[in-house]
Amino acid sequence: MSTITHSLRRVIFRSGAPRTVAVADEAPAAATQPQQRGGLEIAPNDPIIGYFQSAVGAVDIDGLELDSPALDELRAAGVKLVVPLVTQGELIGLLNLGPRLSEQDYSGEDRRLLETLAAQAAPAVRVGQLVREQQAEVRSRERLDAELAVARLIQQNFLPRQVPQMQGWAVAADYRPAREVGGDFYDFIDLPDGRLGIVIGDVTDKGVPAALVMAATRSVLRASAQRLIEPGAVLERVNEHLCPDIPENMFVTCLYGVLEPASGRLVFANAGHNLPLVALGGATSELRARGMPLGLMTGMSYEETEARLQPGAQLLLYSDGITEAHDPGREMFGGPRLAAAMAEAGGGDGGRLIRALLERLRAFTAAAAEQEDDITLVAIRRLPAAVELADFRLESAPGNEREAIARVELALAGEGLEPAQMEQLKTAVAEATMNAMEHGNGFDPERPVRLTVLASAAEVRVCISDHGLGQGDLRTAPPPDLDAKLAGQQTPRGWGLFLIRNMVDELHEHGDDDTHTVELVLHRDARRH
Amino acid sequence: MATTLEARVRRGDGIATVALAGDVDGGAREALDAAYTEAAGAATLLLDFGDVAYINSTGIALIVGLLGRARADGVAVAACGLSDHYRQIFEITRLSDFMSIHADERSARAATQGGAR
Numbered sequence: 090m091s092t093i094t095h096s097l098r099r100v101i102f103r104s105g106a107p108r109t110v111a112v113a114d115e116a117p118a119a120a121t122q123p124q125q126r127g128g129l130e131i132a133p134n135d136p137i138i139g140y141f142q143s144a145v146g147a148v149d150i151d152g153l154e155l156d157s158p159a160l161d162e163l164r165a166a167g168v169k170l171v172v173p174l175v176t177q178g179e180l181i182g183l184l185n186l187g188p189r190l191s192e193q194d195y196s197g198e199d200r201r202l203l204e205t206l207a208a209q210a211a212p213a214v215r216v217g218q219l220v221r222e223q224q225a226e227v228r229s230r231e232r233l234d235a236e237l238a239v240a241r242l243i244q245q246n247f248l249p250r251q252v253p254q255m256q257g258w259a260v261a262a263d264y265r266p267a268r269e270v271g272g273d274f275y276d277f278i279d280l281p282d283g284r285l286g287i288v289i290g291d292v293t294d295k296g297v298p299a300a301l302v303m304a305a306t307r308s309v310l311r312a313s314a315q316r317l318i319e320p321g322a323v324l325e326r327v328n329e330h331l332c333p334d335i336p337e338n339m340f341v342t343c344l345y346g347v348l349e350p351a352s353g354r355l356v357f358a359n360a361g362h363n364l365p366l367v368a369l370g371g372a373t374s375e376l377r378a379r380g381m382p383l384g385l386m387t388g389m390s391y392e393e394t395e396a397r398l399q400p401g402a403q404l405l406l407y408s409d410g411i412t413e414a415h416d417p418g419r420e421m422f423g424g425p426r427l428a429a430a431m432a433e434a435g436g437g438d439g440g441r442l443i444r445a446l447l448e449r450l451r452a453f454t455a456a457a458a459e460q461e462d463d464i465t466l467v468a469i470r471r472l473p474a475a476v477e478l479a480d481f482r483l484e485s486a487p488g489n490e491r492e493a494i495a496r497v498e499l500a501l502a503g504e505g506l507e508p509a510q511m512e513q514l515k516t517a518v519a520e521a522t523m524n525a526m527e528h529g530n531g532f533d534p535e536r537p538v539r540l541t542v543l544a545s546a547a548e549v550r551v552c553i554s555d556h557g558l559g560q561g562d563l564r565t566a567p568p569p570d571l572d573a574k575l576a577g578q579q580t581p582r583g584w585g586l587f588l589i590r591n592m593v594d595e596l597h598e599h600g601d602d603d604t605h606t607v608e609l610v611l612h613r614d615a616r617r618h
Numbered sequence: 619m620a621t622t623l624e625a626r627v628r629r630g631d632g633i634a635t636v637a638l639a640g641d642v643d644g645g646a647r648e649a650l651d652a653a654y655t656e657a658a659g660a661a662t663l664l665l666d667f668g669d670v671a672y673i674n675s676t677g678i679a680l681i682v683g684l685l686g687r688a689r690a691d692g693v694a695v696a697a698c699g700l701s702d703h704y705r706q707i708f709e710i711t712r713l714s715d716f717m718s719i720h721a722d723e724r725s726a727r728a729a730t731q732g733g734a735r
Binding site for chain 1: 641643644672675678679680682685686701703710712716
C-alpha cells in the first residue's frame, strides 16, 4: 500500500459548487486551502468530467484522447493513473497516481485494490464534503448574526438609558430595532439654563455601517449642541462634519429641537426627518421646518421653526419605521393614520400614547408580520396647569398613612371626583405613603413624608416624597404570584406596588440625591375599571 | 401597632362566620389568627367584612396567609360584606379566584348550603 499512497496527489474538482477532495497522507487542514497546495481545478464544461463519471475502474491517463485542459494538467503533473471517486452517480473527486516507484506498470491487483479503496472512500468523502459545506453555511450565518449583534450593541450603547425628568413635563421614549438593525437614534442633551436638546434621527442603510454613522452623528451633534445652541446652526455644523467621511449612498435624516421647559418654547430645525406631531385637546397638527438630510452635500442651511407647547400638549417625534410599515396588502401605515391614532389616544402620559400607537400599528400590520424597519417614538408632554390643593408633611410612623388619605380626601372634597375614583386614589395614596415611610425613610421620625395634591382641568395628581432611593421601577415590577403565596412558596406580602399600579391612571417616579417622589395621577375623564 | 380589628366567631351549619369590625391592616394579625383558631373544625370559614372600613396591602397579606392555611387544612373560605372598592381589589389581586364572594352573610350561607356539601 505504501507504494500507492506515496504517489497519491490531491485534486480540486469543480463542477458548479466548488468542492475539494483530499485523499492522501497529508494533514486534513490541507483540504481547506487547496489553491496554495497546487490542486487541480477542472472547468465544469471539461469533457473529462463526463468521461470519469462513466468510467469503470481506474483510467490510464497516457491512453486517453480528449480535448481537455484538465487532462493536459494531469499529464503535466506526471499523473499516470486516475481512479474516479463516484458515489450515487456523481463524480466527487479523483485519486491520482504518479508512476510506480518500481517503474513497472500498475498491476491488475493494484488496480483492484485502488478500485476497492475508491468505492469505499467515495461515499465517505462525499459525507465529509457535505459536512464541510454545512459548516461553511453555519459559519457564514454566524458571521451575519454576529454582525447584527454588533450593530445592535452599538445602537443600544448610544441610546439614552433614561428619559429626562423635568418639572411639569413627562417624557417617554421607545426604540424597537428590526431584526436587521436599522440606523434609528434619539437623544436628550442637557443644555445651559435648564434647556433640553431633543434629537431624533435615522441613518439610511442598516447594520454595522449605519450604526457607526449613527454613533458619529450623535457625538458631533452632542459636541455642537453645547457650543452653538441654535438648532439650525447645530445641524449645519453636523452636516459639515459628516459630509467628508460619510460612506457614499448614505445620509442621515435628523430633527433637532431645543425646549425651554419653563415656557414651553420649542425651537427646532429639521434635516429631512419626519415632521413632529403636536396633539392638544383632541386635535393634531404637524410642525414644519425645511432642510436637506445630513451628509449629502456641504454648505446647507437649515430653517428654524418656533412653537409653543401649551399645557396639556403632547409632542411626538417618530421615525419612518412606523409610518412606512405595511399591512398585508402592501398599504403603508402613513402619516395621516399616525396623526389620527395620536388624536384618538387622547391625553395621558407618553408611555400610554406610545403603547396605544404600537398597538394600532400591530393591528394594521397584522401581528405575525416581521417588523420591517427600526421604530422610534419619543413623546414629550407638557403637563396641564395645576392648582396646588394641599402640601403637608407626616411623621414616618406605622399607621400614619390613614392621616395621609384623610387629608388628601379633604383636599379633593370640592373636585367632584367619582366616589369609586376617590376610593382608588385613597388606596394608592395609603400604599405609596406606607412605602415612603417604611422603605424610603425607614420609619425615621426625623424624616417626614411630604405629600402635595394638585388638580387641573384634566387630572388630579398626588406627589409623595421620601428620602430614599426608590425601589426600582414601580411600573415594571412583576405582579405578585398568588398561587406561590398560597402554596407557602413565597411570603404572603408584597401587594403594595401592585395595588398602586392598578388604582391610578398614571404612575411616575423621579428623584434626586436627596428625595424620591412618586406621582399618582387620576384622569378626570377616565372610564373606571 | 395597636390592634384595630375585632373578630367575632359565630358557628352554625358547618359554617364559622368571622364578623370583622375595624381595619384590616398590620394590626389585624392577632385578631385574625385567634379567629382562625376559634373557627377550627368548620367546613367553611366565612369572613364578613361588613364593618371593615379599611384594608391595606399588609391586610391583604394577612388574608392571603389565612387563605393558605385554610387550603392546607381543607377548609373552604368565603367572604361577604365587601364594599365595591374592596371587592374590586379582591378581584384584581385574584383573591376572589380562591374564595367565593357574596353580598352578605345570608346569601353566603344560602350559596354554601346549596352547594356541593
